[in-house]
Amino acid sequence: MEKEYKSEEEFLKDYDSSKFDKLSATADILIFSVSSSKQENYRKLNNKHFSVLLVKRNRYPFKDMWCLPGGFIKLDETSEEAAKRILERETNLKHIYLEQLYTFDDINRDPRMRIISISYVALVDKNRLDDALYENASWFNMTIDENENKIKVNLDNGEENFDIVIKKTLKEMTTDRYKYTIEKNDRIAFDHPLTIVSGISRIKNKLEYTDIAFNLMPEYFTLGELQQVYEVILGKELLDPAFRRIIASKVEKTDKKRVDGGHRPSNLYRYKRNK
Amino acid sequence: MEKEYKSEEEFLKDYDSSKFDKLSATADILIFSVSSSKQENYRKLNNKHFSVLLVKRNRYPFKDMWCLPGGFIKLDETSEEAAKRILERETNLKHIYLEQLYTFDDINRDPRMRIISISYVALVDKNRLDDALYENASWFNMTIDENENKIKVNLDNGEENFDIVIKKTLKEMTTDRYKYTIEKNDRIAFDHPLTIVSGISRIKNKLEYTDIAFNLMPEYFTLGELQQVYEVILGKELLDPAFRRIIASKVEKTDKKRVDGGHRPSNLYRYKRNK
DNA sequence: TGAATAGTGTCTGTGAGACAATATTAT
């Protein structure tokens, strides 16, 4: 039998918050960037890679495995604030592109207790980072190989190299939507392989119909560099003229040039907001 | 000073889960559908509306206001399972299109305590519903009016009629992404106006590049009806030939016909998965 | 017969894909 209250104030004064189940929540962040590796041939451009920042766990659970930077959400901060706090801790940067991705909450995703993970995607321009990373953190280049049924992501930080494989199964009641399950993974903690794959998929999609790519770029860039960023994320080559046509309205030419090697120098452009 | 553990088992046996902050979580569901209202003129088609199911709160907090169907997530169920449980309670239906929308977690979004809301969008075909709704629930037709800075949604269930107004402000560091803040709302509880607007926006977007619309349709439908569904959700009229071209590959003609009023009968179609 | 919806034909402009051609640099 429930007591009758006359006002919200009266109700709240009486409220016993302990009668409902409670759980812990973490904010986990996919910090994506594009890295370039030097080429042997002085004429050639640097190779670019789509990369993600992972942290080596130095404590249980999943000790010695890699995981996404993350941390418990405090009672006096939102998940986004927690994400920003962690982002600053890992990269020393504020004002970074950040967007909520998905909330993962399988019952046994953490062996300790019920912990849900509110995941975020951050995009950073690696040029803004000093090389000094937070302890145990490392950039992994990703090579993505996707077909109808599976997504394979190879992760390589120069020292360790391993694959994660995710199985896609069509959800009933709909098309175009998949349920992801981990098929192979022995180096990444928790359900973070799912987070990685979801994040890649989100960024791939948004790349085509938004301007998020510019968050991965420095202030001045060449159209070739920009195109390479699109290419490594989309995982396919684009035709120069088509790319330039599409991108034309989003950039403005500057009077600077980049002299790069044994080939024609290129103009530097800057991001221009539309309208 | 942290104790050294030799194995994960040992660590877990010792683990004290009380040392981290805990909070409650609810699953809140936007149940969308398309309703049709009868026309006076026997020749005309029924008017269609994009509609959402709201529940009148009969207890504090926000007593007597409308809110989304929802409930606390139990420790032994995922948020999706909770959403399905609530969906079945409200509509008596299983196997409904359901997708996670966003996790809202402003610190003071609930006056009782820290409660985060993991929101879901469900799409139902109203024809599958018996009219007997769960207690206090009611379908509200939505009329959406959006410009660069604001989104106004008029809600009407035949008895009550009111507006919510949401202000859009561009997030820094990006284009195309907005922060939503409630500018006007006096009939809807919690931050649910934000949830409603986010859900509308998600469905509008997905309508154009996925097949979700068919989740709002009965098994057999006319192309005119399907077009109307697109029109009421997108909030604009479409040209018949263009619509039929686009949709052609997703439907198959059946030998049934719908005889409707003082005009030419139309063929009934069925959803056909692509390839 | 007329009002209403159902369904089709076709012109036009835009824009992506494809490929060729030209420009410029360091060694």
Added chain:
DNA sequence: ATAATATTGTCTCACAGACACTATTCA
């Protein structure tokens, strides 16, 4: 001179927007 990238020109084809036209029903 050559290998490499930078940049532009242009043809074609697919397709969306626009609008006109025909078909069919019931009161």
